[in-house]
Amino acid sequence: MTNNHKAPSALKRGSAELAVLSVLAEAPLHGYQIAKRIREQTAGVVSFDVASLYPVLYALESRGLVKGEWEEAASSRSIGIRGRRRRCYHLTPEGRRRLKPLRREWREFFRALNHLARLADA
Amino acid sequence: MRDWKHLVSERLGRTKLPSEEREEVVEEIALHFEECYDELCEVGSPDPEGYTLAQVPDWKALGRKIRRAKEGLMNKSIRILVCGMLTGSLAAVVAVAANFLGLLVFSTDYLPDIAATGGPISPATLARWVGPMIVMAGGVWTIWLYTLMRSSHRPGTKTSAMTGLAAWIVGVLGAAFFSSLGHIPLSVFLGAAVLGLPAWIAGTMAGAWFYEASERKPAPALTPA
DSSP, X not given: OOGGGSOOHHHHHHHHHHHHHHHHHHOXXXXXXXXXXXXXXXXXXXXXXXXXXXXXXXXXXXXXXXXXXXXXXXXXXXXXXXXXXXEEEXXXXXXXXXXXXXXXXXXXXXXXXXXXXXGGGO | OOOHHHHXXXXXXXXXXXXXXXXXXXXXXXXXXXXXXXXXXXXXXXXXXXXXHTTOSOHHHHXXXXXXXXXXXXXXXXXXXXXXXXXXXXXXXXXXXXXXXXXXXXOTTHHHHHHHTTOSSOHHHIIIIIHHHHHHHHHHHHHHHHHHHHHHSOSSHHHHHHHHHHHHHHHHHHHHHHXXXXXXXXXXXXXXXXXXXXXXXXXHHHHHHHHHHTSOOOOOOOEEO
């Protein structure tokens, strides 16, 4: 097996990174919305809770891949927040650049796994 | 209604973060809890508070993870600077070692050769200051280039070797220009060019490895529902 076909080490730690960057590529969101969007888009198979989401978000922010900015929340009955500020995250240009190879790595990983375990036939 | 901010602040304890940053973390997590709680109430959950708080089974661990994520080892600019200087230093060491081992003899009396070209800088100054500064600046530039290349290619050995090669090509082209003007003797230029190739590739690979190692990694965080 050549290096080209090896799953990169980033893959092992990149699942959370991929999930967060992917939803932020669609639109800027705050923490709770990020978790909710991921849960909805994966039909509940993948979920983030507070303990798993924020360390990932802060790490991505430290690496310059996402940027969080405080903004005044509009009144919303559905979420029970009136006039409070919340931190909204958006993808930085570097985050956008990082997402492309990350998607490729995951596609290759799943292709290899599928080849190995015949996932498509299961 | 529960005071989520107070609860989070109390349970998170004293994280080693600047107070303003800690306040922001507390506010953000409290808001997350509040939204989660409200949504659970809306769907008629029997224990909205319990389900909300179950998101954090270990507050101490969360505090540690957040601190690690926010603090890290170094920020990006410092990492580029430090790893770049490391790259330059290692490249110089490899070049000197290769020369010493006789892989290719880079004439030890090259400084008089340069002095003979009548340049404005004395050989002693060149050796003591300008040379190391150029090597260090080259190393920093090389690692900066690596950070750009890792965005479009995969971070790792192959990309760092390609970056080292690119840095070497740029360096050789620059040196060739000065050599063509007569500021650098041809023998010195050729020796440096040949020794520089393995030296820069090895130096860049090491510098890039340290750059990756010093990066903050997010913890695996996906949990099946």
